[in-house]
Amino acid sequence: MWRRCLRKNMASTRVMVVRGSLVLNAVLVLYLCLAWFSSTPSHHNKQQQQHLYYSFSTDTRNIDPGPLYAKHSMQGGLRAALDTPRSSSTSEVSALNVNSGPLEIPPPAALPPVLVESGLVNEGMRDISLGGRRTLGQLPDQVAPVSADIQNVAVSGVGVDTGGGGVPEPEEPPREVQESMGVTEHLVAEPLAIEPPDPPLDSMERKMYPDLRECTTRTLRPFYYQRGDYWVLENYIPAVMAFRCDESITYTTHGDYTFLDNLEPLTSRWQGPVSVAVYAPGDDFEATVNTILYLRACWAEGIKKYVTFHIYFHVSHTPKKIPSTEELLKRKTDCALEPPRWTNVTTYRQRKKLLYPVNIARNTARLAAQTYFVFPSDVELYPSVNFIPEFFKMLKRPDLSNTTQPRVYPFSIFEIKENVSVPENKAELQKILQTGEAIPFHKNVCPKCHNVPMAKEWMTAKVKPGLSVFHIAKRKPPHHKWEPIYVGTNKDPLYDERLSWEGKSDKMTQMYILCVRDYEFHILDNAFLVHKPGIKHLYKDPFREKIVAKQNSAIKTKILPEYKTIFGVRKSCII
Numbered sequence: 001m002w003r004r005c006l007r008k009n010m011a012s013t014r015v016m017v018v019r020g021s022l023v024l025n026a027v028l029v030l031y032l033c034l035a036w037f038s039s040t041p042s043h044h045n046k047q048q049q050q051h052l053y054y055s056f057s058t059d060t061r062n063i064d065p066g067p068l069y070a071k072h073s074m075q076g077g078l079r080a081a082l083d084t085p086r087s088s089s090t091s092e093v094s095a096l097n098v099n100s101g102p103l104e105i106p107p108p109a110a111l112p113p114v115l116v117e118s119g120l121v122n123e124g125m126r127d128i129s130l131g132g133r134r135t136l137g138q139l140p141d142q143v144a145p146v147s148a149d150i151q152n153v154a155v156s157g158v159g160v161d162t163g164g165g166g167v168p169e170p171e172e173p174p175r176e177v178q179e180s181m182g183v184t185e186h187l188v189a190e191p192l193a194i195e196p197p198d199p200p201l202d203s204m205e206r207k208m209y210p211d212l213r214e215c216t217t218r219t220l221r222p223f224y225y226q227r228g229d230y231w232v233l234e235n236y237i238p239a240v241m242a243f244r245c246d247e248s249i250t251y252t253t254h255g256d257y258t259f260l261d262n263l264e265p266l267t268s269r270w271q272g273p274v275s276v277a278v279y280a281p282g283d284d285f286e287a288t289v290n291t292i293l294y295l296r297a298c299w300a301e302g303i304k305k306y307v308t309f310h311i312y313f314h315v316s317h318t319p320k321k322i323p324s325t326e327e328l329l330k331r332k333t334d335c336a337l338e339p340p341r342w343t344n345v346t347t348y349r350q351r352k353k354l355l356y357p358v359n360i361a362r363n364t365a366r367l368a369a370q371t372y373f374v375f376p377s378d379v380e381l382y383p384s385v386n387f388i389p390e391f392f393k394m395l396k397r398p399d400l401s402n403t404t405q406p407r408v409y410p411f412s413i414f415e416i417k418e419n420v421s422v423p424e425n426k427a428e429l430q431k432i433l434q435t436g437e438a439i440p441f442h443k444n445v446c447p448k449c450h451n452v453p454m455a456k457e458w459m460t461a462k463v464k465p466g467l468s469v470f471h472i473a474k475r476k477p478p479h480h481k482w483e484p485i486y487v488g489t490n491k492d493p494l495y496d497e498r499l500s501w502e503g504k505s506d507k508m509t510q511m512y513i514l515c516v517r518d519y520e521f522h523i524l525d526n527a528f529l530v531h532k533p534g535i536k537h538l539y540k541d542p543f544r545e546k547i548v549a550k551q552n553s554a555i556k557t558k559i560l561p562e563y564k565t566i567f568g569v570r571k572s573c574i575i
Helices: 002-039 043-054 090-094 113-118 140-156 175-180 204-208 257-270 284-299 301-306 325-330 358-367 387-395 426-434 455-460 508-516 542-567
Strands: 068-073 077-082 223-227 230-237 249-255 274-279 307-314 373-376 381-383 407-410 412-416 438-440 469-473 486-489 520-524 528-531
Touching: 204 387, 223 358, 230 284, 230 325, 230 358, 249 257, 249 358, 249 387, 257 274, 257 284, 257 301, 257 381, 274 284, 274 358, 284 301, 284 307, 301 307, 307 358, 358 373, 412 426, 412 455, 426 438, 426 455, 426 528, 455 469, 508 542
Parallel strands: 249 274, 249 373, 274 307, 407 520, 412 528
Antiparallel strands: 068 077, 223 230, 230 307, 373 486, 381 528, 407 486, 412 438, 469 520
């Protein structure tokens, strides 16, 4: 009996719980519906809001529509302002005609990124004044307060007074802080598209470099690491300007501090990123740092703008003190004082009779490049002008080769007499070739090393506009000793780091790999290099001859057998 009563009570309780939950759910749904209707503006209100911001009445032509704008000043930082109507009374604002025409707002290219971040501009609009590239001259800590001010203005309809009243403008950082961040009054970034257009279907870029647009851009963050028996301070003193991997070509080079003055003509002609590895063992380290800081501050703006310095030294010749990158960038350089000496000096390397590890330098500078394409070259070789934009234009055109073999783009190289101006283009070069003031590179030192295929035809060919492939060659007789300097990528083989500059043939091992892999050499018609003025002549150096003999023996007995085992053998491929 008691069990029957218990079951009856439990059933009644269950029914009450179900009914209660249904009632609560109904109340909750009703509440949500009422809340949604009360918070959603009507279609009529939306139209009024849109026209309040984007239209003006033909009856109120004396009212300035008040477009938002932003100005970037190197001295004043990022400053935002909102032009207000000449009469800011509430009656005039409410008198705006809903049926008037749309207000012409600035094109996307003119809109500053702060407006996009604040939500006032459609997300599809972007400021491309810097091409999406950030330089150290930008001060991101100023963006937040400016963005907040603009949001307040958009809501209240009140203008920002950048003068004496209203919302105060962001305070400019002290000049020394700006200079430590790389701000210069003349630093201007060229406009670049954020998303480069897709290359044509039949273009060389799509055929040979389909991964160019998906490349990864390396940062310029300082990074220290060991490379064999050497310490490398990568990005030790970075350039002010950074580049995307797909928008430029990095000139990678090397030297010690006595060669760094060559960076002035090099950067002025290259107009792109330069990655330089500087050998600075022992006491040379301090002299190297002082020279770099002076050249950046006082010698040429292009050095500070484009050049990133990496320093390396042997573990047995570690400097006594290595300041941090931050400390160096805060240092002041007085250009009125006597500059540090880098000519007619005896370096630590010379006193200790240290060999120059040229291939450590080449690989360090190349692997640290930000860009997909790299141009490993010597610091005393000055390129013809306007190469980078013309090269990317060439990639958009159809390929002349019917193969998909790996390829590189060699430059023709020349020497000029001491007092001759370095030619900027091929037309100027041809004139001094005819007068004998210019000759092929190393003509008096090692003609076969730079015996470029079709060289005579190249020098006399009629100059054409732009850049194109003049001839496609292979490294085979009579050019099997050719050591070209070329534009390539970091997919190309590196240089053997066991070889020194004093021992010569330091690039021949890499050329053996290119030969075995059947590389094509696409010789460019209007691209060339000119060595620092002064004709080279062969002279005997007994000390160096001993090193050459020793290095040649190592190549023949050890390195070449290794390469044959690892990379294979091809007829006419030699070191």
